[in-house]
Amino acid sequence: MNFLSLYILILVLMMMGLFLSKSRKQIQIIMITGASFLLLLSGALTYLYLTERAAGNTAEMLFRADSVWYTPFNIHYSVGVDGISVAMLMLSSIIVFTGVLVSWKIDPMPKEFFLWFCLLAIGVFGFFISIDLFTMFMYYEVALIPMYLLIGVWGTGKKEYSAMKLTLMLMGGSALLLVGILGIYFTTGGSTMNILELSKLKVPLEMQRYFFPLTFMGFGVLGALFPFHTWSPDGHSSAPTAVSMLHAGVLMKLGGYGCFRVAMFLMPEAAHEMAWIFLILTGISVVYGAFGAIHQTDLKYINAYSSVSHCGLVLFALLMMNQTATTGAILQMVSHGLITALFFALIGMIYGRTHTRDIRLMGGLMKVIPFLGVSYVIAGMASLGLPGLSGFVAEMTVFVGSFQYADTFHRILTIGACASIVITTVYILRVVGKVIFGPMQDKHHETLTDAVMYERIPVIVLTAAIFGIGMFPGWISSMIGDSVLPLISQFIR
Amino acid sequence: MQYTLLILALPLLSFAVLGLVDAKWKPKVAGTIGTTILGIITILSYFAAWQYFTQYKVDGVYQKVIAFDYEWLRFNDLLHINLGILLDPISVMMMIVITTVSFMVNLYSLGYMKGEKGFQRYYAFLSLFAFSMLGLVMATNIFQMYIFWELVGVSSYLLIGFYYTRPAAVAAAKKAFIVTRFADLFFLIGILLLSYFTKTFDFGILTSSNANVFAEATSKTFMGFSMLSWAMALIFIGGAGKSAMFPLHIWLPDAMEGPTPVSALIHAATMVVAGVFLVARLFPVYVVFTPEVLHGIAYVGAFTALFSAIIACVQTDIKRVLAFSTISQIGFMMVGLGVSGYGGHEGVGYMSSMFHLFTHAFFKSLLFLGAGSVIHAVHSNEMKDMGGLRKYMPITNWTFLIACLAIAGIPPFSGFFSKDEILSASYSFSPAMGGIMTFIAGLTAFYMFRLYYNIFWGKEFKPATQSENYHGHGNTPHESPFSMSSALVFLGAVTCVAGLIPFGHFITSDGVPYDIHINLTVASVSIIVALVGIIIATYLYRKENEIPEKLAKTFDGFYKAASHRFYIDEVYLFSTKKIIFNNIARPIAWFDRHVIDGTMNGIASSTQWVAVKIKGFQSGQIQQYAYVFLLGTLLVAALVIFLI
Helix, strand or coil: CCCCCHHHHHHHHHHHHHHHCCCHHHHHHHHHHHHHHHHHHHHHHHHHHHHHHHCCCCCCCEEEEEEEEEHHHCEEEEEEECHHHHHHHHHHHHHHHHHHHHCCCCCCCHHHHHHHHHHHHHHHHHHHHECEHHHHHHHHHHHHHHHHHHHHHHCCCCHHHHHHHHHHHHHHHHHHHHHHHHHHHHHCCCCCCEHHHHHHCCCCHHHHHHHHHHHHHHHHHHCCCCCCCCHHHHHHHHCCHHHHHHHHHHHHHHHHHHHHHHHHHHCHHHHHHHHHHHHHHHHHHHHHHHHHHHHCCEHHHHHHHHHHHHHHHHHHHHHHCCHHHHHHHHHHHHHHHHHHHHHHHHHHHHHHHHCCCEHHHCCCHHHHCHHHHHHHHHHHHHHCCCCCCHHHHHHHHHHHHHCCCCCHHHHHHHHHHHHHHHHHHHHHHHHHHHHHCCCCCCHHHHHCCCCCHHHHHHHHHHHHHHHHHHHCCHHHHHHHHHHHHHHHHHHHC | CCCHHHHHHHHHHHHHHHHHHHHHCCHHHHHHHHHHHHHHHHHHHHHHHHHHHHHCEECCEECCEEEEEEEEEECCCCCEEEEEEEECHHHHHHHHHHHHHHHHHHHHHHHHCCCCCCHHHHHHHHHHHHHHHHHHHHCCEHHHHHHHHHHHHHHHHHHHCCCCCCHHHHHHHHHHHHHHHHHHHHHHHHHHHHHHHHCCCEHHHHCCCCCCCCHHHHHCEECCEEHHHHHHHHHHHHHHHHCCCCCCCCHHHHHHHCCHHHHHHHHHHCHHHHHHHHHHHCHHHHHHHCHHHHHHHHHHHHHHHHHHHHHHCCCCEHHHHHHHHHHHHHHHHHHHHHCCCCCHHHHHHHHHHHHHHHHHHHHHHHHHHHHHHHHHHHCCCEHHHCCCHHHCCHHHHHHHHHHHHHHHCCCCCHHHHHHHHHHHHHHHHCHHHHHHHHHHHHHHHHHHHHHHHHHHCCCCCCCCCCCCCCCCCCCCCCCCCHHHHHHHHHHHHHHHHHHHCCHHHCCCCCCCCCCCCCCHHHHHHHHHHHHHHHHHHHHHHCCCCCHHHHHHHHCHHHHHHHHCHHHHHHHHHHHHHHHHHHHHHHHHHHHHHHHHHHHHHHHHHHHHHHHHHHHHHHCCCHHHHHHHHHHHHHHHHHHHHHHC
């Protein structure tokens, strides 16, 4: 049995356990044990990966396994990881672990909630370990469907509308994607679905011109590419906390990961030709999302627009197509995943206490709930790119990489993207100044209680990860950078 | 000199510990830990300075020593961020300034902040600040400097907003952070541009005056200026933001909302001179390759110095007077750098600027701590609540007077020596520059003594029961506790003697020591001008009288404009609130909801509409289906018949 398949196995076992469980207590035990195993597995994987690389293994993907699944179309269950996937798997397991704790007291129907939650996680982990195009797409779909129910049933506000909108838009994206994937498959001769083998076969350039935009946009919808980002604010604000965390933290990264690993990797020539169109769109995302966030009054909306801006930066950096920028993009995915998950977790906890997310109705929370207040400030600082926290490392890598192009077009876009950090400062400090600092707004808030143990652990875990990457970025940056190099050499040629 | 790493590590450790335990330890414990650690690193810094200046002079030139180096983040083969410790004359001098003033402020705060809620947090932030500021000055490369640059920014944010329940403090903290971060954007772009052409972040390579490094950057031009000029100008904007140069000065006066010792440390002595330090650090680049930018810096500095000196003359909040005075003095330092040449006596401006930075740090922090002592006693920042305090607070009175004399430029106090060097450098740059700077020196003497007389002389002190700020602790103001006054006395003593340091032996533009000569003409002119300023202030403010009121009435328009700080804040408020918030952010939010999302919803509802319209086709009625089927068959049959 392959090491990587353990991810799926653990989650399947968790689901079976959930079926048999009878009480909330049992559900909690199953979930936390399973999530801890996933976390340990990712830790072990990272360690093994790094030792393997240090031992001089230079294969593109490590821990490969392959078994045929559907012969007529050459679909295989094929897994393997490189530094990029290891980073994403680590991120995913952290978010899943913290997501479980954040939904510790989920109500109603905890069993059903966690079943869908596990299914979602299967989709996410499966996507990151797969190197077979079709299997990857299948896992991608598996990740999307549970979202509809998770938001529609356990959400808040106009949840049915949001769930429907989110699902339809993402499904629309995957329709484009399916066409793109089939296009890649058939234009390369229909002999394999394996990404590594596909990259050696060439998609003819005139075909790339059709299928690159389809694939890129298909994944781009999930990565909140302007103008297909509007599912994000509604979806995030209606979703229950853990789902927002998983969605913004991991699911949106599927988009960026797919854009890179499928669209750009397999169709590099078209990527070169068309990069400018998408650079403009993502450049707009970055600045537009940040400005959009300034005006919002709902904490989750602010964070959703902020995600549009930060995920825009991921795609933006990928399209710069050099090693530094691409490394920065992957780092930004990890960093944004952690930061935004922390934000959503905190917002969920604050909402659970104040029963409002409107920043005009809150104030001075630092005084009554200092733990959450301090954590919120830390999350804010990370988001605006303070050195020592992960956001800085990612953003600076992106900017330095993007600045390696001396032509006016790239320069203007890069400077525009840099400018977004100032806008980010404005909306972050606006919220922090209003909600966390300042005088109390509401007398009822004076009796709020601070975070309890099962709420503190996820916050501490996420904060520690943010600090960890921010203070010691060398190892993760080089792990990603080394893996980016063989992929990027496709475009550099 | 590996042990210098401790100078960075200890305050970081102290921040981490104090920050994590927060309120679990008694305030006294936290205060003692913070102060002791600062004490230890102060001793280490002095030792390092002694060792550096005695042992690292090779062939009469002070060497740059890399005491520690660690590759933190690698971008590509050429560009990587290192974290390290660079020791050279200016970084060693800054170490001394930062640790000494920090230590004094830590000590002083033991008394000043006693009983405040969040005392432990306060000490944690002070440690964080000390760490970040020391990291900034010891940076071996420009990106490390940027990292610590941001960190001092955030420490400043946290400390300004220390009284976080007060809306004014929160707003001021926010403003300071946003304005400096806006400037930092230019700094960042400058760094990116510079590193793109030079392929390095390292100060060692950048300041080696090696023309090859800059060959590409100087050969490419954009809008008439070389890329290097653009990069250096952008980097200066970053420095101007931190050092509150016009028009980015607006955050500094508001930053006075923070606790007074913080103002002394961050917003007078150390952080605000980071911009000056930045220019000094990159001085060889400025002076050799981009003299036009350097001259620009001189003009910006001179204008800022004049502008804020005028405003300082009419402010009534004592901390605001000091804030504008700080801006003005930093303007002096910028002018010193801007008018300087390179090497030997040409580089007197550089030396004088660093000298002024050094002396200013002590006398200005003394002024702030003195003001803090006054505020502590009368519980108000406003001049109208003060007067005649010399009888009640003798130590504060005397030390404040010393500092006022120093900043006014009266010998033998420290400010005279450093300011005089700046003035003579300005005169050799151009007589106009010298004249303006001398005039500003006169203004400085005037507003400082206006401040002094208003606090300690003027009308007799009445326990201001009517004042809202007065909480009624006892009826008469009294001298501050020992921890506070000892800091005042120490800084006062330094202010008296610091001017006698032969500064040219330690810090020069090219690292070669030389002897300073006081230019007697310039010195006598500046002393006379300063005395005139003091005399006018004495005449107007020593005893309570009607003349200041009358003067204000005579120059009504100008007086109002100056006391409203020439409406610069209003301009900013207009451009941020009206233009950015209302005309950019709001339309974008609207556009997103109604146009983009509207399109998506439109697609959805049109799908729905079409569905409603065509759902009649699937009615389930057999008769209808049969009817359509029959019609279709007939149609096909007709087609077949007619076409064939």
